[in-house]
Amino acid sequence: MKIAIFTDTFLPDVNGVAKTLGRLTAYLDKTNHSYIIISPKRTRNEAGTDQIYPQSSFPFPLYKECRISVPKKTEIRNLLLSFNPDIIHVATPFSIGLCGLQLAKKLNIPLVGSYHTDFDHYLQYYHLSLLSKPLWRYMEWFHQEMARIFVPSAHTFDQLHQRNFPNIQIWKRGVDTSIFHPHYSHSETRSKYNIKEKYLLSYVGRLAPEKNIETLVYLFKNLPKRLNKEIHWIIIGDGPTKQYLEENKTENVTFTGFLPQQEVAPIVSASDLFVFPSESETFGNVVLEALACGTPVVGANAGGVSTIIQEGFTGLLCRPNHQEDYMNSITDILDNSEWRCQLGVNAVRYAMKQRWEDRFEELLAGYQEVIHEEKKATKHA
Incomplete structure (x- = not known):
């Protein structure tokens, strides 16, 4: 043609x-x-x-x-x-x-x-x-x-x-599974970004109002203290609300700016959870890429994202405009290591077919x- x-x-x-x-x-x-x-x-x-x-x-x-x-x-x-x-x-x-x-x-x-x-x-x-x-x-x-x-x-x-x-x-x-896969060295990523905390949570995407960035700020400040001190966030991307995020971040947040996919994939693969609160996606490519890395996703039950995440099987969906849902979902998954591991296995199996x-x-x-x-x-x- x-x-x-x-x-x-x-x-x-x-x-x-x-x-x-x-x-x-x-x-x-x-x-x-x-x-x-x-x-x-x-x-x-x-x-x-x-x-x-x-x-x-x-x-x-x-x-x-x-x-x-x-x-x-x-x-x-x-x-x-x-x-x-x-x-x-x-x-x-x-x-x-x-x-x-x-x-x-x-x-x-x-x-x-x-x-x-x-x-x-x-x-x-x-x-x-x-x-x-x-x-x-x-x-x-x-x-x-x-x-x-x-x-x-x-x-x-x-x-x-x-x-x-x-x-x-x-x-x-x-999804390109030659780039997005679960077989990267997690220790190398942790060493590169000086991550000492037990859990790594990541976000990838434009930092702009339409991505519901307010929810990330809420989570920085409102996750249970016992968990918050054990979590390190890596925020990948750039945009008009980056300054707002930086002004409201806690000590355990790292901003990388935009990165090529070859550098994004090892971070997402090393993450315990991928958090994506955007409610405006027609699909949500980064969600599928996270699943291919074996990383469960906590995302919005809205737009295209709701058609990718299988509730309780590859991640959890949160009600639009309910920030506390994200907090509860993150807490539930991090507190259950066996379930979290199974979510990751399910995620890879699903993504391999896409x-x-x-x-x-x-x-x-x-x-x-x-x-x-x-x-x-x-x-x-």
Whole structure:
């Protein structure tokens, strides 16, 4: 197949969309499919590939890690005519994604999209809930003519189905078990970060309001004293609330900033628990990665995370807006070493079945179905 991908974020950006698309393109290389990527300009030199066609961009004022692009539509149109893709995949609903949507219609190229981010949920964390209705109107309009909308979880499927989005298909995520596995040296990690406490708890992700970071601060200060003195936290990631976290941390908290996956995996593998309070995930890749490391997860019973954690089998789910649930869940698991060990064993068994290769084959099969349906419709028109 020949695939044109339109996205407002790509590697080396550190987010779920960019990482997923990066893995997808690596798989397309491996399986000899052709592709081009239309993405923001800053990615070209760092990504180092001629298959990326960068568009000028600037940081979005409210969310500087995101960029707003100004696509050169005439050049992109000529590129598409030259490349002659079998399908266009729009991964984001912003300026580059909108360009892909418009050109797919004009050039009569089969069009699919993927829905990665619960922007509506984000609004409440930035005191912008008044924008919810216009946001949904735009998202409904944006996706209405797509032959397939790929969503990462049953939760997101239900969310969009209730709003009458058409042609929805679940496309789950996978995990790279060559990186995320339980066989790292725990003593090396403990020595590297000077961890003396009995238990290691970790968090990986953007440090921002939409990740429910307030819960981490609550846990720093409110876990039972007998446990708190035996716990060391490692917080991996960066973002606008990092300073707030640092100002409210206790002595037993280490901040690493962003780390490459090869450095994240040994920390998570050495952890007794992975704590992830975000309620806004459409999937939650880091949760699956933690399970692959043999680390039980205490996470939110909300969004995509609730579809990954098997309650009492690979971790525990906590009610949204109930910080005490996290405290109780952490206490219960740490106080029962035999159960904690079994949770870890179960987690690895589950994660081993979530191969990226299978997920990408499911996506490619979806592409093929759309292409076939479009050809059939054109033939009978």
